[in-house]
Amino acid sequence: MTKVVFLGTNTYPRDRESTSILIDNGEEKIVLDCCGGILKQLDRSSCNPAEIGHVFLSHVHGDHILGLPWLLMGSFIMRTQYNVRGVSSISIYGAKEVCDAAFKIAQTCFAKPMDALQKMVRLRLVAIDGENQIRISDNCLLQPIPAKHSTPTFGCKILFEKPSVSIVYSADTRPNEALAAIAQEADLLIHDAYVEDSRKEFALRTYHSTAKEAAEIAESARARTLALVHISEEYHGKENVLLEEARKIFKGRTILPHDLESLTF
Numbered sequence: 001m002t003k004v005v006f007l008g009t010n011t012y013p014r015d016r017e018s019t020s021i022l023i024d025n026g027e028e029k030i031v032l033d034c035c036g037g038i039l040k041q042l043d044r045s046s047c048n049p050a051e052i053g054h055v056f057l058s059h060v061h062g063d064h065i066l067g068l069p070w071l072l073m074g075s076f077i078m079r080t081q082y083n084v085r086g087v088s089s090i091s092i093y094g095a096k097e098v099c100d101a102a103f104k105i106a107q108t109c110f111a112k113p114m115d116a117l118q119k120m121v122r123l124r125l126v127a128i129d130g131e132n133q134i135r136i137s138d139n140c141l142l143q144p145i146p147a148k149h150s151t152p153t154f155g156c157k158i159l160f161e162k163p164s165v166s167i168v169y170s171a172d173t174r175p176n177e178a179l180a181a182i183a184q185e186a187d188l189l190i191h192d193a194y195v196e197d198s199r200k201e202f203a204l205r206t207y208h209s210t211a212k213e214a215a216e217i218a219e220s221a222r223a224r225t226l227a228l229v230h231i232s233e234e235y236h237g238k239e240n241v242l243l244e245e246a247r248k249i250f251k252g253r254t255i256l257p258h259d260l261e262s263l264t265f
Helices: 038-044 068-081 096-109 111-120 177-182 197-206 211-221 240-247
Strands: 003-008 020-024 029-032 054-056 089-094 122-127 134-137 140-146 154-160 165-169 188-192 225-229 253-255 262-264
Touching: 003 038, 020 038, 029 154, 038 068, 068 089, 068 096, 068 111, 089 096, 089 134, 096 111, 096 122, 140 177, 177 211, 188 211, 197 211, 211 225, 211 240, 225 240, 240 253
Parallel strands: 029 054, 054 089, 089 122, 165 188, 188 225, 225 253
Antiparallel strands: 003 020, 003 262, 020 029, 134 140, 140 154, 154 165
16 A cells, blocks of 8 residues: 655645655655655654655755755654664655755754764765656656756656556646656646646746646546645635636546645555
């Protein structure tokens, strides 16, 4: 069984955290982007930060990377204060400049804990520079997907081979044909749905997608489930506007999850 927990689903941390996803198949725990409140959200999800072995960072914007120092600090605290053994290695995947920036922040803010953590576990920065698949475990592949955003950005596909489960994460992006091709018949497509289509000009200026555009990608890919994330704060209390717009286009299951909602496959 593979469980997907939406740790964060928004852009501005008001009553929702910024976009961050936990994937747990019972063997590997993977985090896609790190919201600022990641330790709180992991705790509420009954997930020990010392058990996170893989972190994917889509791009350098703060709402996607500023939780990494806290995630690493949480791993350190659980090992030193609570005697949790945790994973033997932590791999951080992303464009080189993204990994370097996020880890530099962690080292600057928590210098001594980071030095100590690196004596306890193997900490790897894995640079992504194309679309080649990366085998992150015996049973799991990570495929980067170039996105169309205001700064160099990658989405990704996570594929568990036995049993077969595929999860595709768009990251922040305009509609992306490469993503639609890689997301063919995905069990779950997690897609940027920043605003409704009547605000498309704003989506174009900020290099995001509308809910309608996300649904069109899901329909083209014949995905089984579409999850709308990275919702603009202007839709606080009226998220159904985006959900209803997407459901008019996509024939599969469409959700707009609240923080800490989960799906199982």
